[in-house]
Amino acid sequence: VTALTENENPEKLLKSRGYKLTGPRKMLLNILETNRGRCFTAQDLYEQLKETGIEFSTVYRNLELLADEGIVSVIRGNKDTRSYELCSGHHHHHLVCVNCGATRCIDSCPMSLITEHEWQGFTPIGHQFEIIGICPDCAKNSYTEKPG
Amino acid sequence: VTALTENENPEKLLKSRGYKLTGPRKMLLNILETNRGRCFTAQDLYEQLKETGIEFSTVYRNLELLADEGIVSVIRGNKDTRSYELCSGHHHHHLVCVNCGATRCIDSCPMSLITEHEWQGFTPIGHQFEIIGICPDCAKNSYTEKPG
DNA sequence: ATCTATGCAAAGACTTTGCATATCC
DNA sequence: GGATATGCAAAGTCTTTGCATAGAT
Numbered sequence: 154v155t156a157l158t159e160n161e162n163p164e165k166l167l168k169s170r171g172y173k174l175t176g177p178r179k180m181l182l183n184i185l186e187t188n189r190g191r192c193f194t195a196q197d198l199y200e201q202l203k204e205t206g207i208e209f210s211t212v213y214r215n216l217e218l219l220a221d222e223g224i225v226s227v228i229r230g231n232k233d234t235r236s237y238e239l240c241s242g243h244h245h246h247h248l249v250c251v252n253c254g255a256t257r258c259i260d261s262c263p264m265s266l267i268t269e270h271e272w273q274g275f276t277p278i279g280h281q282f283e284i285i286g287i288c289p290d291c292a293k294n295s296y297t298e299k300p301g
Numbered sequence: 302v303t304a305l306t307e308n309e310n311p312e313k314l315l316k317s318r319g320y321k322l323t324g325p326r327k328m329l330l331n332i333l334e335t336n337r338g339r340c341f342t343a344q345d346l347y348e349q350l351k352e353t354g355i356e357f358s359t360v361y362r363n364l365e366l367l368a369d370e371g372i373v374s375v376i377r378g379n380k381d382t383r384s385y386e387l388c389s390g391h392h393h394h395h396l397v398c399v400n401c402g403a404t405r406c407i408d409s410c411p412m413s414l415i416t417e418h419e420w421q422g423f424t425p426i427g428h429q430f431e432i433i434g435i436c437p438d439c440a441k442n443s444y445t446e447k448p449g
Numbered sequence: 450a451t452c453t454a455t456g457c458a459a460a461g462a463c464t465t466t467g468c469a470t471a472t473c474c
Numbered sequence: 475g476g477a478t479a480t481g482c483a484a485a486g487t488c489t490t491t492g493c494a495t496a497g498a499t
Contacts, residue, residue: 173473173478196463208481213464215479229429233381233463233489248423259419263411263430271407274437275396281377282411282430289422321453321498344488356456361489363454381488 154223158242163224170222177207181215185225185239192228192236192247192256228256229281250288259284302371306390311372318370325350325359333373333387340376340384340395340404376404377429398436407432 157163163182164174172178180202184193199212216237219225225237228247236256248257263282305311311330312322320326328350332341347360364385367373373385376395384404396405411430 168474171478175472175479177480206481210465210482211480214466217465229377229381233377233383235381248421250423251426257421257423259415259421261411261414261416261419263409263414264432266409266411266414267407267432268409271409273396273405273407274440275398275405275432275434276440277432277434278399279434280430280432282428284412284415284423284425284428286423286425286427292422292424316499319453323454323498325455354456358457358490359455362491365490 154221156223156226156242157240160242163219163239166224167222172218172222177202177205177211178215180205180207181212182219182239185237189239189241190256190258192238192249192254194234194236194254197254198237229283246282246284248284248286248288250291251285252287252291255288255290257288302369304371304374304390305388308390311367311387314372315370320366320370325353325355326363328353328355329360329363330367330387333385337387337389338404338406340386340397340402342382342384342402345402346385376431394430394432396432396434396436398439399433400435400439403436403438405436 157166163186164179167178168174181198184198184201195209195213195216198216199207199209202212203209216225220227220237224240226240228236228238228249236254238256241258243260244262245258245260246262248259250256264277264280305314311334312327315326316322329346332346332349343357343361343364346364347355347357350360351357364373368375368385372388374388376384376386376397384402386404389406391408392410393406393408394410396407398404412425412428
């Protein structure tokens with residue numbers, strides 16, 4: 154699947170691929186679109202939407218669908234958490250706050266560092282790179298804790 | 302906690318810190334010591350030891366203990382898996398085979414890449430970097446699959 | 450003898466799925 | 475009207491914990 158680019162409209166893309174634009178789906182995409190560059194867990198999104206009567210399984214299934222369709226990308230946080238973000242069209246990695254979960258994008262990609270002999274015969278498929286830290290806001294409030 | 306160095310004996314270290322050297326613990330460390338540079342999930346280790354009558358919870362608790370004590374390090378694989386490896390004393394990252402789970406160490410660390418302005422005010426605590434791919438052995442057996 | 454570690458079993462947390470009904474095109 | 479998506483509920487999977495007993499020093 155080709156990933157969503159910055160200028161594509163996720164809703165149009167879904168329709169063009171034969172999926173229906175339902176209420177829950179629109180609300181979900183709306184949150185993701187108004188928060189480009191931020192990551193959310195399924196639980197985060199459910200919390201924001203549950204007052205509308207949406208079910209967790211609906212959020213879950215839609216995020217999986219959007220990931221399969223290359224509309225959101227999946228980020229693995231520090232403690233086995235899975236977060237989702239609207240695809241931006243350019244490859245990047247993240248800073249993730251251990252305290253509040255806020256994320257920022259970084260453009261440096263470590264794959265450029267790996268030299269030929271370091272491949273040791275492996276055929277690369279993908280990679281993960283995340284920096285865990287404390288965001289400026291949480292630092293201001295003198296957050297201190299041992300990382301999980 | 303300071304991490305185990307290459308020349309330290311994990312068993313002696315445990316004793317010196319007041320932990321008992323029990324049968325299960327010795328067997329567990331034995332596998333890890335004879336496989337330096339390889340990562341195992343708790344389940345992997347349990348499979349190898351269950352014929353001895355060991356319980357999964359014992360494996361689990363010991364791995365957590367060893368991690369807390371800086372004797373093993375925790376590696377997060379591609380599909381939310383947690384693997385453990387005896388600490389080598391030097392910081393490194395891994396190539397992980399999607400098919401068989403085999404790992405290799407790489408010494409390049411992406412943190413050196415990140416420039417001042419990319420921190421965006423974050424205070425780094427840690428980072429994850431793993432390359433997912435197909436190991437030479439699995440490639441030989443023409444393994445092909447969509448990554449998870 | 451004392452205190453820790455283990456086995457066993459059960460509880461938690463989170464992920465994933467089945468199915469009847471509601472919703473979209 | 476036909477097919478997909480949702481709500482609801484339950485099943486799965488993996489992680490984590492409680493507690494009585496066995497085991498280490």
